[in-house]
Amino acid sequence: MNEARFRWRTLFLLAYLLFALLPIYWMVNMSFKTNQEILASFTLLPQQFTWANYATIFTDASWYSGYINSLIYVAINMVISIAVALPAAYAFSRYSFLGDKHVFFWLLTNRMTPPAVFLLPFFQLYTTLGLMDTHIAVALAHLVFNVPLAVWILEGFMSGVPREIDETAYIDGYSFPRFFLTLFLPLIKSGVGVAAFFCFMFSWVELLLARTLTSVDAKPIVSVMTRTVSASGMDWAVLAAAGTLTILPGAVVIWFVRHYIAKGFAMGRV
């Protein structure tokens, strides 16, 4: 009985794993093939293994600049989000002020709005201010979604730190900045990691705003990938290679914050 159950469970998990990994496998598989092979035959492994597709991406400026642009605005966005969210989250977790609960909820409702809603106002505003096609434009636009989330995550972590620690620090004579940077931040560093990860995730995959607010100089990789239908048809293999490379940063970031995310789940946030 137990053995049968064990077998079923294993089978089910294997099937699930196959189902989840198949698209990724297929993309990686394609990225090492030539266009001819992709279009001509069905092969589980590349018959004519080639690095040429990756070489194209790393040598062609229109490709690799997409990655650089994306990384720049994602980094700017992460830094600003965390820098802004830390004091806000501290205030929400430690002080009660008029309407604090309402403001907190209102912040979250921003996160619930589809990005398309903000498309027109951002476009109009940035055109007027001359911010179009800059990295900072996309980074600022993404703040609308990332700051509330970061505040919410950080508030949860901060509320897990007893208020008495703050008071003890003041009694001992710490100034607020010194307390915050040397005592408090180390206590919520996993929260900062988780918040940064979620900012990264949103900003990295968001397509609509990033594509609309940029044209040439700050064109992100997700946008580059949607515009690769050329006169000679689809360049399947290079697209697959680009897709593989787009997954990588996320995988790397997740690797670094995986313990923190587990902690975040345990604390009831994330």
Place this chain on the structure above:
Amino acid sequence: MRLTLEGVAKRVGAATHLYPLDFALQPHAVTVLLGATQAGKTTLMRLMAGLDAPSQGRVRVDGEDVTGRSVRERNVAMVYQQFINYPSMRVFDNIASPLKLRGDLDRAALDRRVRELAGKLHIEPFLDRLPAELSGGQQQRVALARALAKQAPLMLLDEPLVNLDYKLREELREELSALFASGDSTVVYATTEPTEALLLGGYTAVLDAGEVLQYGPTAEVFHRPHSIRVARAFSDPPINLLKGRVAESGIQLAGEVRLAVRASADAPALEGDTPEAGVTVGVRASALRVRPRSGDVALTGRVELAEISGSDTFVHVAAAVGPLVAQLTGVHYFELGAAITLYLDPSQIYVFDARGDLLVAPQRPGAR
């Protein structure tokens, strides 16, 4: 350090946590704030520390008004009920942190001071560990060491031993009284346990429902509680309260029991002020015995419950005079429902008038 509170009150929203009170802390001594939970001990302590500002009234230190001043600019030390340490710092750095911030000691002196304190509190072997790697008792010792390191003129301890187990609590309590006695700080110590107040000695302020009911030397407060509320707060197990009437040369209780109140300085007050009026007789559980002595009054009843606590037995008795709890030394076994006779020396009773104010307190040999 002379801390005085003048007409200080604390309200949070519509709730009053502390009613207006005047309070002058006895300098260079231990003051115990005694009261049940929600009595306002922590609120009062936070006002004294400067962690909270009072809703009204003034706080003075040595005559200087410090009401709005932040805790950073006052020289106080505080230990909480929870074990509060800096989790990211080693024990050594935890204890050293207030000293480092003050910056008046060189490295060697600081090192010496931390080690000396750690030695006193028996945490010297753990100086290189993080607080999370210590047991609860050790963590609280670290917190105590950090508070002591400052040598602040005002040291506040908010139920510091309540989260520790029984044995550890007794051990640490003794060490604490020794530490308090050796320093010249003004110490404020909040507790819910009357025994703790008695052990620490010094002065006791009894709090109840946001009011300071009585403040004075601990023994004095214990032996002469001004009112029923004080007596109730300052006795564990709870004091037995019996309704009675003033009768000729004594007090008439229910069940035809008459207590002769010995002629004393207090007795005239009893007869003069409240003829035939209702009074309440307070009998401490420890004043009831199962063996008679001469002059005792016998109280008969039935055993309702007998519980053994440590080396004492608490017997709950449904007596003719009303429900009684007797604290008997030693371990005794009682049949439930069995008849029992308890004996009481009438000179051991407290008498409170109809308003609950003290009329008669037991006389103590050797007392003033």
